[in-house]
Amino acid sequence: MIENGASNEATDTADPYAAVLRPVRSGNTFEETVEKVLQLIRLGLVPVGDRLPPERELADRLQISRVTLREALKVLQDAGVLEVRRGRYGGAFVLAPAPTPAAASGGAALRRRAEQLGDRLEDTLLFRQVLELGAAELCAARRPQGVEAERLQLLLAETGAASLEEYRRLDTRLHLAIAELSGSASVAAQYAAVRATVNELLDCIPLLTPNLQHSQRQHEELIDAILAGDQTRARVAMREHLAGTAALLRGFLS
């Protein structure tokens, strides 16, 4: 006498549990920690030459033991991503990435990355769009004022004045700031994760000055709409901005 009648409904086609029954953890603690630290670097939150927060603080904030954190740092050190110095004023410093023939390869590196992602590439781009459009709209709805508005304007100005090398890092910061000003920590956290993946792809293709100028004009329109509290305009501006990036990626992938 198994009362299974109620469950045999419209969802029988697909796996009804698919959205819930995913891996509880995407790897062991140490692997996830490596990813977190790489996120800090890929997002440009810790620029090349700067150092990470002290081990004790990192372990504390990631809620892991220092032992496990150190294993992760060890791997990144061996990989040439970090340089660790002892003593006071020491720490883990971010090294310049090895000069890979990425940008000049005409998209070969990008295709490799995209293949590694597989099905998750489409997922990543769609999820990014949902988060980014939602963040822009929420941010506009809150209509930042005072220090928050000034922060956006400062980031906008810095991004506009950035060199080609700095642009992607400052662009990331501007977008992340919008996500944070959405008022939802979850939106900000998920965006940070997804943007780190996107940056990994973007770092495989060259950035051109015309693209940059076009992008910056869109930034100005976006921030203007946000500060005016115009949700619809903010969303439209963000959508156009994202369309540019998506077209860029698709162009190199096809």
Added chain:
Amino acid sequence: MIENGASNEATDTADPYAAVLRPVRSGNTFEETVEKVLQLIRLGLVPVGDRLPPERELADRLQISRVTLREALKVLQDAGVLEVRRGRYGGAFVLAPAPTPAAASGGAALRRRAEQLGDRLEDTLLFRQVLELGAAELCAARRPQGVEAERLQLLLAETGAASLEEYRRLDTRLHLAIAELSGSASVAAQYAAVRATVNELLDCIPLLTPNLQHSQRQHEELIDAILAGDQTRARVAMREHLAGTAALLRGFLS
């Protein structure tokens, strides 16, 4: 000689790492597993009286050992959420929730839950909105056809024909289906998690027939817009639909 110049920029006001440096894991494996199983139940994916998938399958899909899964099931069994029977055709069956004085209490239980969530309440509602609006728009953009369109129409019809007791479960399934048809597994997974939390709150307040009818009219408009491929209309319809729920919750919370 610490090269810290580049990092002292506009983001100094807030914690620049806040979006990344969050706990790697929100508890031990066993706790997260309990949450996952509760999600299955709160979302109505496994209705009262039905049984969960076998332990071996659950452990497999959650990527945890059977031992750990069993610890989680043991807790839920002791809490009176599950009844476990041995032998062939046995399994873990979902029991009816204890008749708490929830709905009749005029919002006391809701306030308690909301207090437990604390700051995460606002986060949850905002994150839900971002996901749900984004999912509706993406779903409309894909313009489901064939079996997908039929599935939506069937779920819509079932939800419309549902009794008061069944309504919330079928409503959840309809929304989850839209999230799945967004084409992004991340959107679906995040929505499932956030909706489980929202349901926990909604289960504290009574559902009235007028609300239900109003809600169903909005469902019809929403599905109509999605099947027509009208992204803007889908988004507007979803926004109005969510406004109703939000107003309901805020009404009971103030």
Added chain:
DNA sequence: CTTTAAAGGTATGGCCTTGTACCATTGGAA
């Protein structure tokens, strides 16, 4: 030059989690 505070480096014991194999129970099928 000595001191000192802040940082990384190391060691130990215990709990959590896993993989694997096997046992026990049960209701339907033969």
Added chain:
DNA sequence: TTCCAATGGTACAAGGCCATACCTTTAAAG
């Protein structure tokens, strides 16, 4: 009635992760 396959129940050893305490190094401060 007997058998069997699906399901939950148990045991054990190995590895992962953690809290804690303590050691070592370094460069600025005095």
